[in-house]
Amino acid sequence: MPDLSINIAGIEMKNPLTVGSGTYGHHGNFNQFFPVETMGVLVPKTVRPIEWPGNPPRRVIEVPSGLHSSVGIPSISWEQFEAVDAPRLRDLPVPVIQSVIGRTEVEYAEVVARASALNAFQGLELNLSCPNLKQGGLDFGYDPDAAYKLVKRARQETDLPLVAKLAPDYSSLVSVAQAIEAAGADAVALVNAPRAMCIDIETLKPMIGNGVGALSGPAIKPMAVYMVWTLYRSISLPIFGMGGVANYKDVIEFMAAGAAAVAFGTVSYVDPMALPRALVDLETWLVEKGIDDVKSLIGAAHGSDFQRPAPLKEMKHAV
Amino acid sequence: MEQINASVVSNEPLTGEYWLLQVDAPSISAALEPGQFVNIRVSGEHGPFLRRPFSVYRVSSDRTRLQVAYKLVGEGCRLMRDTLRPGTTCDLIGPLGTGYDLPAEARTIALVGRGIGIAALPTLADLAASRGITSHAFLSARTRDNIVGTEIFSHHGGMVFLHSDDQPGGVTMVTDHLLAEASKIDFDAIYVCGSNRLIRAADTLARKLNIPAQSAMEQHMACGFGDCHGCVIEVNLDPAGEKKAYREVCHYGPVFNTWEVVNA
Ligand SMILES: Cc1cc2nc3c(=O)[nH]c(=O)nc-3n(C[C@H](O)[C@H](O)[C@H](O)COP(=O)(O)OP(=O)(O)OC[C@H]3O[C@@H](n4cnc5c(N)ncnc54)[C@H](O)[C@@H]3O)c2cc1C
Ligand SMILES: Cc1cc2nc3c(=O)[nH]c(=O)nc-3n(C[C@H](O)[C@H](O)[C@H](O)COP(=O)(O)O)c2cc1C
Ligand code: FES
Numbered sequence: 001m002p003d004l005s006i007n008i009a010g011i012e013m014k015n016p017l018t019v020g021s022g023t024y025g026h027h028g029n030f031n032q033f034f035p036v037e038t039m040g041v042l043v044p045k046t047v048r049p050i051e052w053p054g055n056p057p058r059r060v061i062e063v064p065s066g067l068h069s070s071v072g073i074p075s076i077s078w079e080q081f082e083a084v085d086a087p088r089l090r091d092l093p094v095p096v097i098q099s100v101i102g103r104t105e106v107e108y109a110e111v112v113a114r115a116s117a118l119n120a121f122q123g124l125e126l127n128l129s130c131p132n133l134k135q136g137g138l139d140f141g142y143d144p145d146a147a148y149k150l151v152k153r154a155r156q157e158t159d160l161p162l163v164a165k166l167a168p169d170y171s172s173l174v175s176v177a178q179a180i181e182a183a184g185a186d187a188v189a190l191v192n193a194p195r196a197m198c199i200d201i202e203t204l205k206p207m208i209g210n211g212v213g214a215l216s217g218p219a220i221k222p223m224a225v226y227m228v229w230t231l232y233r234s235i236s237l238p239i240f241g242m243g244g245v246a247n248y249k250d251v252i253e254f255m256a257a258g259a260a261a262v263a264f265g266t267v268s269y270v271d272p273m274a275l276p277r278a279l280v281d282l283e284t285w286l287v288e289k290g291i292d293d294v295k296s297l298i299g300a301a302h303g304s305d306f307q308r309p310a311p312l313k314e315m316k317h318a319v
Numbered sequence: 320m321e322q323i324n325a326s327v328v329s330n331e332p333l334t335g336e337y338w339l340l341q342v343d344a345p346s347i348s349a350a351l352e353p354g355q356f357v358n359i360r361v362s363g364e365h366g367p368f369l370r371r372p373f374s375v376y377r378v379s380s381d382r383t384r385l386q387v388a389y390k391l392v393g394e395g396c397r398l399m400r401d402t403l404r405p406g407t408t409c410d411l412i413g414p415l416g417t418g419y420d421l422p423a424e425a426r427t428i429a430l431v432g433r434g435i436g437i438a439a440l441p442t443l444a445d446l447a448a449s450r451g452i453t454s455h456a457f458l459s460a461r462t463r464d465n466i467v468g469t470e471i472f473s474h475h476g477g478m479v480f481l482h483s484d485d486q487p488g489g490v491t492m493v494t495d496h497l498l499a500e501a502s503k504i505d506f507d508a509i510y511v512c513g514s515n516r517l518i519r520a521a522d523t524l525a526r527k528l529n530i531p532a533q534s535a536m537e538q539h540m541a542c543g544f545g546d547c548h549g550c551v552i553e554v555n556l557d558p559a560g561e562k563k564a565y566r567e568v569c570h571y572g573p574v575f576n577t578w579e580v581v582n583a
Contacts, residue, residue, distance in 0.1 A: 058538075269546060
């Protein structure tokens with residue numbers, strides 16, 4: 001049997017498969033279609049330190065090969081999260097990386113400290129890329145200086161591995177990722193869903209309640225693969241790759257581009273057994289190819305001579 | 320809730336613009352409560368991407384098969400009609416959502432449906448009949464041939480009032496019938512599906528009579544099982560409608576109390 005295990009920033013994963021934050025398991029149920037420990041690590045939906053109803057309906061629209069959505073991270077109060085969700089997550093037989101978001105640098109630091117203190121998680125993911133919020137998320141994910149300061153501050157609040165989740169904006173991607181690495185993040189996750197819009201030709205108005213929304217699903221996969229490929233060449237951090245992943249072939253493609261772990265996102269809404277099926281298929285494929293360690297796929301598309309950049313200790317561009 | 324590949328037993332025209340799909344789904348049929356729904360995937364390599372949610376129209380008496388009555392709306396429903404042939408399988412997830420609440424002490428209930436909303440009511444009529452509860456049906460649609468299931472409701476022995484918009488009086492007649500009957504019959508509960516106007520009428524009547532009223536709601540969905548938070552509607556948190564909140568139709572609904580969804 002091939003070795004499927006992956007270690008990212010000290011988090012031991014028994015295989016490289018995970019889920020995109022916000023796309024798998026809610027209402028406290030992470031076992032609804034298959035045992036949660038099938039995956040290497042669980043990334044539950046982003047939490048924020050304030051209660052928030054989320055964006056107005058309509059929130060989801062089907063588009064060719066994908067989903068246009070604007071949910072806006074509806075959130076229960078922190079007290080409820082602490083009392084109900086955190087104990088459940090702590091007891092799951094799988095490592096958990098909890099995604100968090102704030103509206104300001106201070107709020108991010110606060111939520112990192114509070115989440116860290118719960119002793120329920122093996123890592124924290126900083127959501128620097130939600131496309132559907134008025135404040136927070138992209139304010140930091142598009143701006144290397146802001147991202148640097150935010151990660152540096154968050155770093156002081158926790159000893160847990162910190163993953164920064166990035167937006168697929170090519171114009172700032174490399175500089176933001178380098179800033180994040182210099183600030184002390186342990187890994188990056190990409191891509192979050194890019195911003196998108198659908199317009200109703202009868203009313204001539206945007207169709208989604210929030211006006212602007214996101215695009216996810218297979219429609220964005222080639223773009224996401226390219227972004228992972230780009231970051232593999234620009235920073236030294238391990239990468240959680242995602243964007244339209246639907247089956248084992250997509251997993252291999254993302255790993256070859258440079259991902260050390262691969263997340264199933266929107267596809268789970270439609271095909272909730274996609275992840276466990278991909279795991280079986282991946283293992284079969286590795287056996288057929290005579291590959292005995294899945295880690296050998298990471299970055300394979302860059303060629304055997306390619307060397308990743310050395311770790312960045314300082315901000316490349318002046319703050 | 321589970322995902323299964325159910326064998327298609329039949330898939331035929333029902334009436335008007337509606338088709339009737341019947342599949343073998345013992346575990347889902349056995350667990351299903353009236354008002355719950357299934358989420359069907361009909362998809363080739365290139366879409367459509369999302370599943371399509373449908374009320375369960377009927378469950379066979381041995382609870383091994385379930386039926387979906389569907390209207391030919393767009394690409395998904397046309398693919399259902401064209402690809403789900405006997406001998407093929409249908410990928411479905413169910414049973415989903417929270418269904419109708421039939422109080423144990425109820426003796427007589429009103430079922431009020433319009434258009435495809437009627438498809439959410441036969442399973443409730445069946446359950447009521449099995450408990451010796453009389454159900455009277457008040458059904459409407461744009462045209463007479465788009466009123467589905469009349470024979471199911473009449474089979475259980477209750478009265479069935481039909482009205483189509485192309486008939487003098489139109490849709491308002493259904494609510495008039497309901498009000499007229501309510502002055503003669505003691506309804507213990509009212510169940511609605513199909514239009515905001517029916518919800519308002521049922522809610523007003525239910526408040527006056529001090530009886531429960533519920534309605535099944537629709538919203539565009541991505542997952543159907545509570546994960547994406549995509550299918551919310553705004554609901555009233557109190558009968559006066561002073562506090563409001565978003566609730567996922569696929570999880571807290573599709574059935575809500577009418578006071579939760581009236582003018583929400
Ligand atoms: C809980 C629930 C129960 C339903 N029960 C029935 C039923 O028993 N019989 C029936 O004929 N229809 C029912 N519907 C509506 C049915 O889901 C839509 O008619 C169907 O999705 C249309 O798909 P399409 O591809 O043919 O149409 P298109 O218009 O091409 O669909 C495009 C997109 O819009 C969505 N959509 C379109 N209309 C609706 C709608 N009314 N509600 C929610 N999403 C919609 C589709 O799912 C798809 O994502 C129900 C909807 C819900 C939410
Ligand atoms: C409805 C919905 C909700 C999401 N919620 C979150 C979230 O709370 N936090 C987050 O970091 N990403 C969230 N995402 C983004 C996904 O985790 C993922 O990064 C993105 O959708 C791309 O992957 P995919 O195409 O496989 O879905 C959400 C995506 C969708 C469609
Ligand atoms: S459709 Fe996903 S939460 Fe209801």
